[in-house]
Amino acid sequence: AQSVAQPEDQVNVAEGNPLTVKCTYSVSGNPYLFWYVQYPNRGLQFLLKYITGDNLVKGSYGFEAEFNKSQTSFHLKKPSALVSDSALYFCAVRPLDYAGGTSYGKLTFGQGTILTVHP
Amino acid sequence: KAGVTQTPRYLIKTRGQQVTLSCSPISGHRSVSWYQQTPGQGLQFLFEYFSETQRNKGNFPGRFSGRQFSNSRSEMNVSTLELGDSALYLCASSPRLAGAQETQYFGPGTRLLVL
Numbered sequence: 001a002q003s004v005a006q007p008e009d010q011v012n013v014a015e016g017n018p019l020t021v022k023c024t025y026s027v028s029g030n031p032y033l034f035w036y037v038q039y040p041n042r043g044l045q046f047l048l049k050y051i052t053g054d055n056l057v058k059g060s061y062g063f064e065a066e067f068n069k070s071q072t073s074f075h076l077k078k079p080s081a082l083v084s085d086s087a088l089y090f091c092a093v094r095p096l097d098y099a100g101g102t103s104y105g106k107l108t109f110g111q112g113t114i115l116t117v118h119p
Numbered sequence: 120k121a122g123v124t125q126t127p128r129y130l131i132k133t134r135g136q137q138v139t140l141s142c143s144p145i146s147g148h149r150s151v152s153w154y155q156q157t158p159g160q161g162l163q164f165l166f167e168y169f170s171e172t173q174r175n176k177g178n179f180p181g182r183f184s185g186r187q188f189s190n191s192r193s194e195m196n197v198s199t200l201e202l203g204d205s206a207l208y209l210c211a212s213s214p215r216l217a218g219a220q221e222t223q224y225f226g227p228g229t230r231l232l233v234l
Contacts (some may be wrong), residue, residue: 032220043123043209043225044162051220090162106152106175107223109162 002027002095006110013081014118021076021113023091033074034092034107035065044090050074061085081117089113120146123212123226131232137198140229144191144212150174151193152223153185156207165208168193169216197231205233 003026013019025031032051036044048059055067065076074091092107124143132138144151153165164177168187185195191212197204207230211223 034222036225041227043125043227044211046222046224049220049222092162106164106167106177107154107162108164111161 002031002093002108004091004093004108004110006089006091006113008113009111010114010116012116012118015083016080019078019081019085019115019117021089021091021115023074023076023110024072025074025091025093026072027093027095029095031072031074032094033065033067034094035059035063035074035076036090036092036109038088038090038112040087047076083117083119086115086117089115123210123224125208125210125226125229127229128227129230129232131234132200133234134200134202136200137196138200138231139194139196140208140210140231142193142195142210142212142226144193144210145224148212148214148224149191150213150216150221150223151187151191152211152213153193153195154209154211154225155179156209156228157205162209165195174216200233202233205231207231 005024034049035047038044047063048057050057050067058064063078067074090112091110094107126141150169152167154162156162166185167175171187182198187193207228209228210226213221213223
């Protein structure tokens with residue numbers, strides 16, 4: 001079974017500083033990894049995904065994520081944090097179901113990390 | 120292009136009642152998935168529909184059901200509500216059957232409170 005861990009419930013950074021939100025995963029075979037952000041009283045907003053290829057993935061709003069297969073990690077990063085980046089961040093994985101060839105639909109999410117950027 | 124819409128946005132029910140939530144996917148999207156979000160359990164997959172057929176189902180009791188219409192709109196139903204069903208229910212759509220690489224786009228959710 002696949003799983004995702006976000007080891008930090010909360011991350012605090014000062015505006016203008018770089019930020020990192022950590023994610024590790026466990027899945028059989030090739031992982032397909034996603035980051036979503038959730039603002040209060042809103043749904044999830046897609047940031048970026050890793051499918052294959054370059055280990056550094058660039059996404060929306062200046063975010064990027066680095067896929068590290070040996071460490072089974074997919075950490076979200078941003079060079080310079082903004083106060084408006086404060087939100088709840090989710091890492092998610094969707095594996096291949098070898099029996100069926102494709103894993104339909106189901107995203108397995110981490111527990112989420114609250115990012116707070118201080119002015 | 121309009122995003123995923125969900126109605127109603129907020130709902131209050133009492134134990135034992137049933138509820139129906141609605142989701143309209145992004146225009147042209149044919150796959151709809153449902154997730155439940157609670158503080159304790161986080162985000163959990165309920166089911167996915169494509170071409171009016173349920174393609175995948177999560178580990179939820181049979182009280183949770185859904186369907187999809189020919190225009191790709193989807194409804195989910197929860198019968199005999201329990202206090203633990205209080206949650207934010209999120210709908211997500213993707214253009215095709217959500218294979219491994221597909222990005223799912225989420226709606227704002229329906230917040231259900233069961234008293």
